[in-house]
Amino acid sequence: MPIPDLGILLFLGLCGLIVGSAFMVVTSPNLVHSAVSLLFTFFGIAAIYIYLYADFIAATQVVVYVGGILVLIIFGVMLTNKIENATITSKTHNQIPGALFSGILLLLQFYAIFNTKWLVNDNPEKSSTVMDIGELLLGKYLLPFEVVSILLLSALIGAAMLSRKKVD
Amino acid sequence: MYNDYIPVVVFTALAIGLLAAPLVIQHLVSPRHNKRNDKLMSYECGEVPEGSAWVKFNVRFYIIALVFIIFDVEVVFLFPWAAVYQSFIAQGQGLLVLFEMLMFVIILTVGFAYVWVKGDLDWVKMQLKYAHGRYSKLGVDKK
Amino acid sequence: MTSALDYLIELLAFTGLDHSILVVLAIHIPALAIFLVMVVNATIAVYVERKVAAFMQDRLGPMEVGLFGFKGGRRFWGGIGQTIADAIKLLTKEDIVPDNADKKLMLLAPFIIFIGAFLTFIAVPFSENLVVSDFNVGIFYIIAMSSVGVIGIILAGWSSNNKWSLYGAMRAAAQIVSYEIPIGLTLLLVVIVAGSLNLGDIVQWQADNRWFIIHSPFTFVAFFIYFISVVAETNRTPFDIPEAESELVAGWMTEYSGFKWAIFFLSEYANMLIVSIVASVVFLGGWLSPLAILNIGIPESWMILDGPILGFFWVMLKALFLVFVMMWFRWTFPRLRVDQLMYLCWKVFIPFCLANLFFVSIWELISGTIFR
Numbered sequence: 001m002p003i004p005d006l007g008i009l010l011f012l013g014l015c016g017l018i019v020g021s022a023f024m025v026v027t028s029p030n031l032v033h034s035a036v037s038l039l040f041t042f043f044g045i046a047a048i049y050i051y052l053y054a055d056f057i058a059a060t061q062v063v064v065y066v067g068g069i070l071v072l073i074i075f076g077v078m079l080t081n082k083i084e085n086a087t088i089t090s091k092t093h094n095q096i097p098g099a100l101f102s103g104i105l106l107l108l109q110f111y112a113i114f115n116t117k118w119l120v121n122d123n124p125e126k127s128s129t130v131m132d133i134g135e136l137l138l139g140k141y142l143l144p145f146e147v148v149s150i151l152l153l154s155a156l157i158g159a160a161m162l163s164r165k166k167v168d
Numbered sequence: 169m170y171n172d173y174i175p176v177v178v179f180t181a182l183a184i185g186l187l188a189a190p191l192v193i194q195h196l197v198s199p200r201h202n203k204r205n206d207k208l209m210s211y212e213c214g215e216v217p218e219g220s221a222w223v224k225f226n227v228r229f230y231i232i233a234l235v236f237i238i239f240d241v242e243v244v245f246l247f248p249w250a251a252v253y254q255s256f257i258a259q260g261q262g263l264l265v266l267f268e269m270l271m272f273v274i275i276l277t278v279g280f281a282y283v284w285v286k287g288d289l290d291w292v293k294m295q296l297k298y299a300h301g302r303y304s305k306l307g308v309d310k311k
Numbered sequence: 312m313t314s315a316l317d318y319l320i321e322l323l324a325f326t327g328l329d330h331s332i333l334v335v336l337a338i339h340i341p342a343l344a345i346f347l348v349m350v351v352n353a354t355i356a357v358y359v360e361r362k363v364a365a366f367m368q369d370r371l372g373p374m375e376v377g378l379f380g381f382k383g384g385r386r387f388w389g390g391i392g393q394t395i396a397d398a399i400k401l402l403t404k405e406d407i408v409p410d411n412a413d414k415k416l417m418l419l420a421p422f423i424i425f426i427g428a429f430l431t432f433i434a435v436p437f438s439e440n441l442v443v444s445d446f447n448v449g450i451f452y453i454i455a456m457s458s459v460g461v462i463g464i465i466l467a468g469w470s471s472n473n474k475w476s477l478y479g480a481m482r483a484a485a486q487i488v489s490y491e492i493p494i495g496l497t498l499l500l501v502v503i504v505a506g507s508l509n510l511g512d513i514v515q516w517q518a519d520n521r522w523f524i525i526h527s528p529f530t531f532v533a534f535f536i537y538f539i540s541v542v543a544e545t546n547r548t549p550f551d552i553p554e555a556e557s558e559l560v561a562g563w564m565t566e567y568s569g570f571k572w573a574i575f576f577l578s579e580y581a582n583m584l585i586v587s588i589v590a591s592v593v594f595l596g597g598w599l600s601p602l603a604i605l606n607i608g609i610p611e612s613w614m615i616l617d618g619p620i621l622g623f624f625w626v627m628l629k630a631l632f633l634v635f636v637m638m639w640f641r642w643t644f645p646r647l648r649v650d651q652l653m654y655l656c657w658k659v660f661i662p663f664c665l666a667n668l669f670f671v672s673i674w675e676l677i678s679g680t681i682f683r
Contacts, residue, residue: 209409258679
C-alpha cells in the first residue's frame with residue numbers, strides 16, 4: 001500500500017532536515033551545537049535508507065552513528081582545551097579556493113547523477129534485507145568481511161595508542 | 169516494510185506535541201515572580217559556583233567510547249551472520265560458516281586483548297601505594 | 312504476524328477517508344495508548360517502588376494522600392493518590408533554568424530522551440499481534456532506538472552548566488555505551504538460535520521448541536548477563552552511579568525542575584518497562600503461558616492459558632516481575648564504584664559474552680547437524 005503524496009512530502013521534508021541540519025553543523029560557532037545538529041542529519045539519513053528499502057542499514061546507521069560516533073564526537077569536543085567559554089570561533093580560511101573546489105565537486109556530482117544508469121528496483125516488497133546481507137557477507141563478499149575485522153583491529157590499536165600518548 | 173516505518177514519523181511528531189502541551193501549561197500556571205539572581209545561579213551545594221562547568225574532560229571517557237565503537241560495529245556485522253546461520257546449518261555448511269565468523273571475532277579479540285593488556289580498559293590506572301623502600305624494586309612506577 | 316495497526320486501519324475503513332490520511336490517523340490511536348501506558352506505568356511504578364522500599368525497610372511508605380476519599384492510612388493501599396498528587400505538583404512547579412545554562416539545549420534534552428523511549432515502544436510487542444509495527448529487524452530496531460537516549464543524557468548534563476550534571480552525564484554516557492555491548496551480544500545469541508530478527512518469529516520459535524532461558528546452559532547465563540546489563544543501562548541501583556545522590560546530588564538531572572524533570576522520570580520508568588518486556592519476550596517465552604515452558608507431552612487441548620488476551624497478561628506478568636526484581640535490587644545491593652562498574656562490563660561480561668557466542672554457535676552446529 002504505497003502512499004505517494006505523503007511519501008513524497010515526507011521525503012522533501014527529510015531532505016530539508018538533512019541539508020538544514022548539515023548546514024547548521026558547519027556554520028554553528030558552538031561545537032556542541034554542531035554535534036546536536038549532526039544528530040538530526042544522521043536520523044534523516046537513516047530515514048533515506050528506509051526509502052531505499054534498506055531497513056537493516058537504517059538501524060545500523062542509528063546504532064553506529066547516533067549511538068557511537070556522535071557520543072565519541074561529543075566526548076572529543078569535551079577533550080578540547082577551548083571548551084571553557086563554549087564558543088570556538090572557527091575562522092574561515094581560504095574562502096575562494098574552498099568555494100571553487102566545492103563548486104567543482106558539486107558539478108561533478110551533478111554530472112554523475114545525470115549520467116548514471118540507475119538501477120530501478122523492480123521488486124520493492126522485499127521481506128527482509130538481513131538474510132541477503134548475511135548470505136552475501138558469507139559468500140560473495142567473504143574477503144571484505146574478514147578484511148573489515150583487520151581494519152577494525154588496526155583502528156582499535158591505532159586509536160588506543162594515539163589517545164594514550166595524549167595522557168602522558 | 170516501508171510502511172512499517174510510517175509510525176516512527178507520526179510518533180515523533182506526536183511526542184513533540186505531547187511534551188510541549190504540558191510544558192506550555194506549566195508555563196501558564198507556574199509562579200513566575202521572584203526569579204532573581206540567586207535563584208538562577210547554578211547549584212553547587214549552596215556556594216557561589218566556582219567558574220564554569222564546561223571544563224576539559226578526562227581522556228579515559230574518549231578511549232572507552234573508541235573501544236565501544238569498534239565492538240558496536242562488530243556486533244552489527246554479526247547480526248546478519250546470526251540471521252543466516254541456521255539456514256547454513258540446514259544446508260550442511262554450518263562448520264564453514266562458523267569458522268568464517270570465528271576468524272572475524274578472533275581478529276577483533278586480539279585487539280581486545282591488546283587494549284586489556286595495555287591497561288586502556290582500567291578506569292583507575294594501576295599504582296602501587298608503597299612504591300618506596302623494598303617495594304620500589306617492583307618497578308611499577310618507573311617509566 | 313500482522314500488527315495491530317493493519318487491523319485498526321481495516322476497522323476505520325468505513326469512514327471513507329483517503330487511505331494515506333487514514334493510516335496517519337490510525338497510528339495516533341496506538342501512539343496515544345502507548346503514551347497512556349507510559350504515564351500510568353510511571354505513576355504506578357513510582358508508587359509501588361516507594362511501597363516496596365518501605366516494605367523492605369520495615370516502614371509504611373506513603374500513607375497520607377488518598378484518592379476520592381479512599382484513604383488507606385497504614386494499610387498497604389494507603390497513600391494511593393500520592394504519585395498523582397506528585398504529578399500535579401510537578402506540573403505546577405516553577406521551571407527554573409540557570410542563567411549561564413545553554414537554554415535551547417536544556418529544553419531539547421528531555422525531548423530527545425523521551426522520543427528515544429517512545430519510539431522504542433513501536434517495536435515492543437505487548438502480546439501476539441499486539442504491536443504497532445512488526446519490523447523485520449525488530450530486535451535490532453529496539454537496540455538502535457534505545458541507544459538514542461544517551462545523546463539526550465549528555466546534552467542534559469552539558470547544557471545545565473553545572474558540575475554535578477556534567478559529571479553525572481559523562482559517567483552515564485560511558486556506562487550506557489559500555490553496557491550496550493553485552494546487551495547486543497546476548498541478543499545476538501537469540502538471533503543465532505531462532506534465525507530471525509523478528510520478535511514474532513523469535514516467540515514462535517520458543518512456542519515450537521522451548522523458552523530461550525532453558526534452551527542451553529549458555530542462554531541461561533546469557534539471560535542473567537542481559538538482565539544485569541539492562542539494569543546498568545537504565546541507570547538503576549546498584550549501577551546508579553550517574554545519579555548517585557550521596558556524591559552527585561541528582562546527576563545529570565540536577566538543574567532540572569518541574570515538568571522537564573518529570574519527563575526524565577517518565578522516560579526512566581518507560582525504559583525499565585521496555586527492557587523488561589524485551590527480556591520476557593526474548594528469553595522468557597513472551598506471550599506463551601508457563602505450560603509451554605518445555606513443550607513436551609502436553610496435549611494441545613490443555614493449552615487453554617494461551618491466546619491474545621491472556622498473552623498480554625503473560626507478557627505483563629513476566630515483565631512486571633522483572634521490574635519488581637529491579638526494585639528489589641535497589642534495596643539489596645550497595646552501589647558500585649565507577650571502576651568496578653567498568654571492570655564488570657569490559658572484563659567480565661564481554662569475555663563471557665564472546666565465550667557464550669562461541670559455545671552457542673557450537674551447540675547449534677552440533678544439535679543442527681547430528682541430532683536433527
